Amino acid sequence: MEADMAGAGRQTAAAPSDAAPALPGTPVLVRALSLLAQFTEQRRALSLSELSRQAGLAPATALRLVRHLTEWGALERLEDGRYVVGLRLWEIASLSPRGHGVRQIALPYLEDLYEVTRHHVLLAVREGTDAVLIDRLSSRTATEVAYRVGGRMPLPTTAVGQVLLASAGPELLQELLAQHTESHAVAGGVPDSGSLPAARLRGVLANVRQSGVAVVRRDRPSRTVSVATPIHGADGGVVAALSIVVPDAQTPAHELVPLVRAAARAISRSLGYQAKASGAWRHTQPHPQPLEPGHFPA
Amino acid sequence: MEADMAGAGRQTAAAPSDAAPALPGTPVLVRALSLLAQFTEQRRALSLSELSRQAGLAPATALRLVRHLTEWGALERLEDGRYVVGLRLWEIASLSPRGHGVRQIALPYLEDLYEVTRHHVLLAVREGTDAVLIDRLSSRTATEVAYRVGGRMPLPTTAVGQVLLASAGPELLQELLAQHTESHAVAGGVPDSGSLPAARLRGVLANVRQSGVAVVRRDRPSRTVSVATPIHGADGGVVAALSIVVPDAQTPAHELVPLVRAAARAISRSLGYQAKASGAWRHTQPHPQPLEPGHFPA
DNA sequence: CCGGTCTTTTCACTGGGTGAAAATCCTCTT
């Protein structure tokens, strides 16, 4: 498995999920974090050698770091010696304002919405060029869903994504288009998941921006319609997006809009947002997306 | 804002939540993690100086570390300069088997239980000498709840806690009693939250162990009854506890038992547990509580 | 019984980490 042939350098094409060959001069902390970054949805348990190989660290180094992480509780060790993300990390992460933070405030409203419609209700925030699913309510009788809580969703092709993208500065769109054409340049790896031409996307976003709602129809896993609206924080910026996903040809989309909108408004209010008299939204900042201080006790 | 009067030490007995005066010789990683550990439920946003002071690190050091953490996404910076736990950390933490892991599997069953009863449904796991609340479903019309998702609950005085405690080895109880009398020795700080005498607790646990159910009555926030049962993992060990909390004098407790039990069984089965013909449970290991490998794809 | 892999320990070298001190930057106070 992935033997290092004597002499032959490791083929760089074997993209380690962090891309960092761990050049000397990398701070310890960064190395340690890169270890954490190796865990993914489909690789929830990793052995020491996997970790050290993927993160590009010497086994001895990886071991030392992993030990500290384990001791502290950021990682836990399975009986078979592999490591998984630890509960302690989960606890602290649950203090993330943009994670469980908004969730905590939004949950009751999500529940109301769910209660009434009995369909999937999603809450997502933006992180870089993706949307991250913060929470999801769905009865088992509803249509299947493609995304997992904690997982990432593309911005341009999902309803929540479009809302978040529309509310961000134009630089983000640039970045997104750039990385997209870039991935096109590469030997046609991905079968291209129904991405829109740039011009079309711009149009869609303008429309979302103007109407305050994104509607996305999908056929792939099953025929569904998603309706998403923005959630505003205390400073007026868009903090998250709320959406509902219903089987197509069930309730017509336009009937859902007021429902979703009302819920989003209620949540925004809870977050301290003072709705301005139907003016245009304010743009949120580019990438590092500063957060508003809001309700954080000293 | 919390001024340090010159001369007068901070009144709280200066207890830095991590107790580590950061002696020289402490590994960087540990120091960095101790920074993360400073964030708590009521201190979700911390300034650099607070962090450096509480973690006992030189400001320059704290700054360097916090920068790395922020760059990576473990922390995020607010507009006012304070730091909060970052979404990236939340994402990775969502891969924790004992956090979102069990939650993911258990959620549908929790929902069923909730659907039928319309009362609080709790899911908790044990971490050290506490229980950690993994998830909670509750309509707004139900009685108020004392605990937050991601927060800690005491083992001896809560129903889920008793289930988890009963399933752990006797060493844990020892440890618990030790730290309890210890805190008693200290100038009567806490008003002692209805703790049971050791002997009594032992009896309760024996009973829980034997019956497979913990029932706890409470008056304090409001009159409630909690009924909890264990959830077993693939190796037979108790992985989590499920409970329902109802207002007292509503449904009699004994009617709830079968419901909760059924749900817990269903979840256990989903986790790969093969119920043995009504034998005694197996003890789970002491503190480091090794996890069973279970369904983790390589 | 033997090669192959993964995990852990050792150990001498060195550069990333350290923290005191000073320079800025803010925010109240006088």
Place this chain on the structure above:
DNA sequence: AAGAGGATTTTCACCCAGTGAAAAGACCGG
């Protein structure tokens, strides 16, 4: 407006924590 008191940030020379090659164990499966 000056300035006192913090908080944040930058510098810098010292040095110990971190490093990684190598070897020793542990653990396979053949």
